[in-house]
Amino acid sequence: MTPRLERRLDTDLRRTGVSRLLGAVTGLVVAALLLVLTGRNPVTVLTDSLDAVFGSKRGIEGVAVQSVPILMCALGVALSLRMKVWNIGSDGQFLAGAFMACGLGINVEAPGWLLLVMMAVGSIVGGALWIVVPAAGRAHWGVNEIITTLLLNFVAVQLVVWASLGFWRDRASQVTQSTRPVPVTLPRIPGFDSVSIGFFVPLLLAVVLWAVFRSTKVGYEIDTIGGNPRAAAFAGIDVPRRIIVVMLVSGAIAGLGGFLQLTGAPGAQALNGGGFSRSYGLSGFIVAALAGASFPGVIVAGLFISAMFYAGIALQTKGLSVYIIFGIYGLVLVGVAVGEVAARYRLVRVVAPDTSPSIEAVAP
């Protein structure tokens, strides 16, 4: 008897979900094996990670702080993904948003609350501006947005580096690569030391986006474009215009993430070169892909990735490199991708052809 994969004719959401989860677990198991190879005890790494995250209020707060930029980038990516548009540039949009917010914050005199509002609006505009060219190119000339959005990330990093080293550099401080800190911050959530009210923004935004796609015409139109752009045009939807608007909003969300980071995260009140974003766009992209562009899924996967990210940073004190965390991300993502494909197949045992041919399913 030879086992063989046979393609299923139907798809089942629950089966796909379970299969993706199994894939993620498999990725973590492979990561554990690699840790063993590097001479570490994965059980210790795991318990240390859990301890770093859940062992103290500080750990929980750290994850919450970490989740804001990751979730904002992830929501932006997930939104465009609903339309099958791959915005790989949320890192750049995040930085562009932070750049605008910082520029307003250190150069404009205004009452605190007004300045915050101006900075938030500025970050939204900045994030959207950073995706204007890819959006127009994609909508009107079919230019591949994966390339354009990706490359603009590098431009954004250079812009921020330039600002930190040059025109907005804080000449009063000893730090060579940093702007002045912005004079205003978001209030902390009562009872928390480091978590600002910005923590709620991605959660609220996820609910809003979920509702938009569940019960509005716009959400239906975006999903229709994602499913079949020709059918969308047939339905009378102005496809290029929708693509542009959705991409701009996608960039704006990541940009607003830059504002939330700048005014909400402890110790992040100044632009300090490209390091201002610790690859939040990459993490956000992974979260959106893990979640399959489902908004509640983005929150779940985003908190999970944020916890891993935070644990990775905390474990640096124990000599673990943060790059190991990126390696584990990659393994989890590959596991989920394999799980998604695997859900479309089932294993069958084929009885040798010389006896009566029959197929027996071993998996439901």
Added chain:
Amino acid sequence: MSATLRPLAVEVRDVTKSFGGVRALDGVSLDLAEGEVHALLGENGAGKTTLSNILCGLYRADAGEVIVGGGERHFQSPAQAIEAGIGMVHQHFKLVNSMTVAENLHLGSPDTPRVVSARALVASAQRMMDDIGLVVDPTAKVWQLSVGEQQRVEILRVLARGARVLILDEPTAVLAATEADELFAVMRRLVAGGRTVVFISHKLNEVLQVSDRISVLRGGRHVVTREAAGATARELARLMTGEEMGIEVEHREVTGETVLELRGVTSRNSRGVVALHDVDLSVRGGEILGVAGVSGNGQTELAEVVTGLRSPEAGTITIDGVDVSAASTRRIADLGVGHIPEDRIGVGMVASAPVKDNAILRHYRSDELSSKQFLRRDRILAFATSIVEAGRVQTRSVHMPAGQMSGGNQQRLVARRESLLADRLLVAAHPTRGLDVLAAKQVQSAIVERRDAGCAVVMISDDLDELLVVADRVAVMYEGRIMGVFDRASFDREHIGLLMGGRTEAVAG
């Protein structure tokens, strides 16, 4: 020599195949002889395509045997089947659109050298075409070809691999009469050389015309295999469906106002070639204008300019007196214009989306289904359910992806949806293509119903028989021009057929 005495090419013994608990094939046994055209007849869902897919290695039988050349075979893939000499041309083409015809013909063939020049491929493709007697421009890209031409490439590709048994899944569904006749000549030549052609079709006259033997399937069971000689269309239809065939359409004098009017409309196709040339047409309410022609002569573009998917380069189009020459798809739909597009999967549906989302594709902005920016989810469910029921769409649930339904059910869904939209005008491009007798009859009745309700109908079809029954007038298109318009009194099959082929000398007389 009687067909049954010829050596057998393929024997099918008690083949059974189920999909998710539904028996698609139930103990089917058939013989395919060498040197015969063997027709497989049956309704949608009768099991013809499932059987063909088992023969060509796409599916594996749950039980039963397929015997080729005396030995039992279990094909794991189409490659193994073609190695054993069984090749299939599918209803939905499996060509690479961005490649040339010559490249497609050589794609995946073990005989294609690893390094080869484009010119050598074209020359080799030309040789294949000369041998087989079917010709397509080998340097053209597939996306530039008409549906009929694309199918010719598919047939060429299988024949070029040296198939001894050629399965054609509804090959004439996309062909016009002259093209079909050419195909039949090719089929006869192939069987004269000892090959076997399995011919799947709904068109009884064609089956009778070209086949040696006919096997009828119904509900996954083999009903009968008989010689084509002496069989009648009526008898075959009864065997297939268990009921009498054919639609009766009453034609009265058309008294409605002019709804659609085209004056001097010229338009280019996606390749930039002029596809509509100075077209004048008008259709009145309560009238079905049939548009006859070999596919690829501008009918697709005609449907597109009328429904706003393509803008005309010159000329005017009015609907109920309103100039819509430059109007958007949405504006035209709002005037009460429905459109059953030729490519129902590619244009008319979102295959990955649930049936209910497809049911509202053209209605979601109506006050019934949405208010301001919000969709009314409960009403949408009721609306989708009513479309599914009234359109007799067979689906497990309205939440299932539409792409998982059979082609016939997809067509019923689109046809019903567009009929609902069509208060004033219905543009139906090949609405019965690929449907079986019963389903085609339902779609035709639905179209006649719209007409009787006062709607103007433009019905594009390459099945002239269908148009002569259903249409009140028939316009003939050839190379983007209207060659003539006939009312029922002057319907002349032969004359129309000549015009479809571009022959105008008969008109002068």
